[in-house]
């Protein structure tokens with residue numbers, strides 16, 4: 001435990017269960033003294049998110065479907081009833097039709113392309129737009145991305161294209177909001193077994209490949225993503241904005257299969 005986030009308040013979006021990357025981040029932030037609010041998508045998740053929030057001392061748990069502008073406005077109106085200022089937001093949200101997270105990218109439909117971009121890309125901008133107004137003393141915004149934005153990864157398909165757009169939007173948002181002391185960054189996490197990841201074809205194979213071929217020869221945990229999030233969201237990251245911080249056991253620097261990698 002440390003005091004890096006003492007006196008800071010922020011919103012965590014994208015908590016579904018205790019496997020979620022948002023949970024790894026929330027735990028590190030709470031441990032560092034942050035006060036947290038949570039949003040959840042749909043009634044089914046409410047009963048999962050409320051007890052997790054309570055574990056971290058939070059009773060601010062609000063619904064939000066980021067595909068709906070009115071729902072985002074209602075979230076921030078609800079938040080403003082409890083807090084007049086926030087210091088950070090975490091956006092750990094992505095969505096695509098899992099039928100298009102296998103096979104060929106070229107077969108992506110117009111409808112799922114638009115939906116994936118809307119939920120996985122625009123929603124971050126939409127949320128930052130509202131958060132800016134509550135960040136009166138500056139702030140820090142964080143989203144989650146994946147290496148499939150930079151290089152072609154099997155089955156990632158339209159999500160790779162969406163994450164590339166998300167990473168570009170981090171840079172534009174960083175420029176727009178930097179003058180007001182608001183930083184905007186992404187973490188590019190290595191593969192982690194979560195609900196969202198289970199929709200991706202051959203995900204077990206991808207995890208094995210990362211384990212055998214990353215410089216650290218293992219996968220990363222949600223707690224490790226959480227620790228890097230703590231850096232970016234706390235004063236430790238005060239000089240960093242527009243960044244895409246890889247928390248992937250170093251996989252992104254590797255050019256070919258490791259000579260000691262077993263066959264899989």
Ligand code: NAD
Pocket residue numbers: 013014015016017019020021022040041045064065066067091092093094095119144145146147188189190191192193194195196197
């Ligand atoms: P997760 O399933 O635990 O979280 C995904 C969340 O997105 C869920 O809480 C879900 O409710 C939310 N969501 C989806 N559509 C929504 C909508 N319309 N409105 C509001 N919320 C919505 O999975 P996760 O792996 O923790 O995903 C979090 C983020 O991390 C995603 O952006 C994902 O792409 C990214 N990421 C995951 C991995 C991985 O391997 N798991 C790697 C790199 C990046």
